[in-house]
Amino acid sequence: MLQRMSHPAPPKPTPSELELLRILWQTGPSTAKQVHEALATDRPDMTAATVLRLLQLMHAKGLLLRDESQRAHVYSPAQPQDALQTSLVSELIVKAFSGSGKALVLAALRGHVSKKEREEIQRILNGGKES
Structure with a gap:
């Protein structure tokens, strides 16, 4: 085994x-x-x-x-940028947002995202591709 x-x-x-x-x-x-x-x-x-x-x-x-x-x-x-960022975000979600990815996203959207970034996020949520 x-x-x-x-x-x-x-x-x-x-x-x-x-x-x-x-x-x-x-x-x-x-x-x-x-x-x-x-x-x-x-x-x-x-x-x-x-x-x-x-x-x-x-x-x-x-x-x-x-x-x-x-x-x-x-x-x-030693590791790709996205892998390290994912690891750091996972740690942040656990430590600061009680394990809730939704809470992290909502906190980020409150004042930390430009109008252009919001539009891009909306396209992704609607099934579009990331630019």
């Missing part, structure tokens, strides 16, 4: 780690230097050494994969 392996929940990234993950999801596998350059406009306070250290910590936590085949290591997210 086969037993289902239980996978540990992915680690929860800090706000700074999420920033770096967003860059990697947008740009694809990158070196620390490339991540630092992409981040420099929005976060001039973050040094190249800090970015490298964060990437190393994120790799140790299991948030990133690291290709060590070249001198400059190349980092990539």
Whole structure:
């Protein structure tokens, strides 16, 4: 009889780690230097050494994969953006909304969604495709 392996929940990234993950999801596998350059406009306070250290910590936590085949290591997210977002939203639903997805959606719709986003949500609810 086969037993289902239980996978540990992915680690929860800090706000700074999420920033770096967003860059990697947008740009694809990158070196620390490339991540630092992409981040420099929005976060001039973050040094190249800090970015490298964060990437190393994120790799140790299991948030990133690291290709060590070249001198400059190349980092990539360990999971797709939608998978991590789904995990974070699930945790939020349980913690803040007593497990109710409906309560989360209603809270989001109260002031956190633009008119254009509401129209897109309505199209999806009416059976249309996500744009």
